[in-house]
Amino acid sequence: MGIIRTIGSAYTAGKGTSFTVWAPEAEQVEVILKSPHHATLLLQRESFGYWTGALENVLPGATYVYRLNGKMERPDPASHSQPDTVHTASEVIDHKNFEWKDQDWKVLPLEKYIIYELHVGTFSEEGTFKGVEKKLPELKELGITAIELMPVAQFPGTRNWGYDGVYPFAAQNSYGGPDGLKSLVNACHKEGIAVILDVVYNHMGPEGNYLNDFGPYFTQKYNTPWGAALNFDDAHSDHVRNYFLQNALMWLRDFHIDALRLDAVHAILDLGPKHFLQELQEHVHQLGDQNNREYFLIAESDMNNVRLLNPVAKGGYGLAAQWMDDYHHAVHTLVTGEREGYYEDYGKPEHLVKALERGFIYNGLYSEHRKRTVGTDASANPAKQFVVCAQNHDQVGNRMLGERLTQLVSFEKLKLVAGLILLSPYTPMLFMGEEYGETNPFLYFVSHTDEQLVELVRKGRREEFSAFAWKGEAPDPQALETFQKSKLQHSYTQNEQQRKLREFYKNLIGIRKTAPAFSNLEKQNLSASYDDTTQVLHLIHTGKMPYVYCLFNFSDQPQRVTLPLEAGKSWDMLLNSAEEKWGGPGADTGAAENQNNSFLLQPESLLTLQSKKQ
Template sequence: MSITREIGAHYTPDKGTLFTVWAPAAAQVDVVLKDNDKIIPLQREAFGYWTALSEETAPGTRYTYRIDEEIERPDPASQHQPDGVHEPSDVVSHHDFNWTDKKWKALPLEQFIIYELHVGTFSEDGTFQGVIDKLPELVDLGITAIELMPVAQFAGSRNWGYDGVYPSAVQESYGGPEGLKKLVDACHATGIAVVLDVVYNHLGPEGNYLNDFGPYFTNKYNTPWGKALNFDDAHSDHVRNFFIQNALMWFRDYHIDALRLDAVHAILDTGAKHFLQDLQEQVHHLEKQLGHTYLLIAESDLNDVRLINPMEKGGYGLAAQWSDDFHHAVHALLTGENSGYYSDFGKLEQLQKVLQHGFVYDGLYSEHRKRTFGSDATANPARQFVVCAQNHDQIGNRMLGERLSKLVSYDMLKVAAGLVLLSPFTPMLYMGEEYGEENPFLYFVSHSDKDLVEAVRKGRKEEFSAFAWQGEAPDPQSEDTFRQSKLQRSYEHSEPHRQLRDFYKALIKLRKSAPALARPDKTRLHVSADSPTQVLHMIHSGESPYLYILFNISNQPQKAKVVKEVGADWKLVLSSDEHRYGGAGKALMQEINAGQEIELPAASVTVFQSNIIL
């Protein structure tokens, strides 16, 4: 195992606060207590760590580190920045919160129905309390896990969260450490797990003082966001420890159930043991200590099964990863868009392939990338792939932040829902999609540096150059851009939006109750595609009664022949065309048999159930 050492300010009742910081090049490091300007000299220990115990320092104490009597900086491992990224850190206690989730048992990944949300725009308040107030809505919908976009402290009060500069400090404008604990506790009380999005591939630009302490960054690589973090160069053991301690903190001190690791393809590490494997090993160690299960889920655009393969098979052992191929296959088919990376997609056979195998590009040549790309995921269990038709990236990185509700018909939104929620994979929804939210989700920041703001504006425009999008990008710095991105919750007063939400509820209920979907299995899934009609046949045969699902992915009614594999005696259990789900209510056959022809409504999902053993 790698070097592991707790860092930051750790308060223990009756003992005080132990300060530990890594500054290998410093000749002297002191803690400056801002309440009384008291100076506490730190003692140098091995590998450039500096430490001291202050028996009098209690939670709520503001402090900075002073390096070589020259510069003062907040704590790199700060757990609270109450006055922002440039101001002193705050000592936090993890001993006085009244947790009520002692009986909470971690959900297995197969039971995750994830709802991704951005704390600042999910509610009018834009706080953790605002999320707590809306939890009954998510329970009613059937959600079993929420995924919070990053909450690490960033500059200003509004940001997606990927510009965080204090990975262990909970954003003050959201409610700080206490607010996050209350949210996790409330989620567990309602049976909802919590996934937290964390960023270990870069730090934001404003308030990033890590280089004043040590070689946290390397010149060996660059990322799309600037210098790469130092995971494999000189002194990298201690940079790895910095982020490993962060992950363990979320699990141990905040009772988080899973971490979504942002853009792991930008965690650049050519060492014998990749940082991600190192991290997973440390999480396993914590699991043994606490008797609890924790999950690591990677976001990656590499289509590389090493992320999720067991360590004994040369993998990193992570629980799951996002499947971009699933999203792109669905999006390109439903919208007809073919610019940028969507140029590699758009065929029904690709959707068939991703449903059966997990990836489309599994060693195939990608015209967009101009190279052979991906690995074969056929042997990996379906639960290891998190799939969606919408997420913050795919919406927010469009120039105008349009959701799918602005790009396809109402009926086609139901097709997208069915593809995600009836797939064998771990499904994820993006906040508001369940009722067809029409407000965009735009990119927004609140930096204080004018030059930085201009650089962000310019960078966003350059990102859109590969896509055939028309219009002018909204100003990321404008508060109006942020306000436009808040949910309207239109289902509360719009009948079509309420009916769409009811369809999502029905799909989630079916996923939870149907034995064939209880433990979805790619090896017990039969998928066939009829390109001329754009009809996809999907049969789940894991457990009886089996499910036979027909997706009409065209905007015209289509005739489809029931596939031979289904046997006989199949009964209709759900149709997106029903009046109660905002459909036309066209009469459908209540029973079907193998080889029979059935007429499907335009842009529709039709589900049959059978007790026949295939």
């Protein structure tokens, strides 16, 4: 493993606060204390361009900046708190002073994860970590075992998806800051819920990004959608890598986060001898050994490359899991009929069958949309290594009008889709509000202070939608109304149909957690097939007796399905989405004929069966 060095401010009781910053091209670096009193400390230069020093009388809550070469004042690149804005002084934090109450927390294995992705600012009325905390009992009752927080690293203003963060070490002040996040993790662990944090190591936001003033954090070697790439393999890159390694370790160690979701790792450009992701996994594994627990790294990638997951001995990076866009696209195109943009590569039932049985659809195939061959074979990788969803922040929020599936398909199809995610062999993820059919959109929003930058964001969004034939005008990302429209209503307590949909999700999660066949979820323990005549997908889980047989009717007509007898096997009903208690039209399954393994599926319905004990 490469260089690893602590950076930022660090308070030690009885000793004061030490400061370390990397600024290899600076001639002089000072700490300028702003509050509670003014003071100046000239830092000492050490090897590789690190500058260090300490002040005895600086306590937590004190604010400071660095002054470079006697002129330029900047916040700490490794600031642990920005109590005011991204442009003003950083705050000293004492990570050891928080009262942790999660000593009895038992780390959940990855195969037990049922993930709920949420955006802190829009998930609750308060739009804070405390607001999320209040809703945890509802998520636990639903059956959720892990929440995934969209990025909380300090961003400009108070409204942002989080991918414009510029202080990776600082939890967003308007959400509740560092202590607010720790309190949320405490509460999650008390409820038996793991916490995944989304982190962004492929680019930095534009406003408040002062890294270049300190050193070569960026390189011109590569072109990216965000300008110069972060420097993972050019001159001085050891210390840029250290910056992000330290960041990941801080979230896991000091905030008790269970897993990190690594944003768009295909945009982490690194041709060095050891890829940053491999080095990151090594450090995380080492921290796990020290703390006698396991941490998970989950990558987002659109490259369909099992190198991310495979062990180092097989030429991989050894990450725990990755998002599988192929599965989302296969489901989305089948239920919506959309074929524009990147969806042109999908839309056939056999795509979904292949995804269920083998993982990646594009596993060395030519992509018409990308005009090149894409992907590797994932059939040998465990199912738990792939996170699947029908909705997420990208797939909803990057639509021009931010429509959820609720606006695009029938109520019956919403239940069909829920089954495709929760009854798949893969690690399922729901997007906030999906479980009850939230009708508010999830739009893209920012609150930048630079009007020129705001106009660039507006223009960029319009260009992003050019590949899709979406009608209407894109909402203004900067407008407060755009943000407010994106807040969840949590309306299922007043809306009977939404309540029934949520109960349906809860029931599906219950089947996934308790049915013996789901205790050994592997691709080799299932078979999938699609009947073109009836438009019914057959999915059978055979990991453990009794087996589970799932029937998905994609057609808008009732379909009679006769199952193979398989040595006299007969089936009990576990769940029928057409039942009135789930908001369906009524479930006449032809019960009198069920002894012959013949079932009537209502239009756009899901039937889940379990083999009878012989």
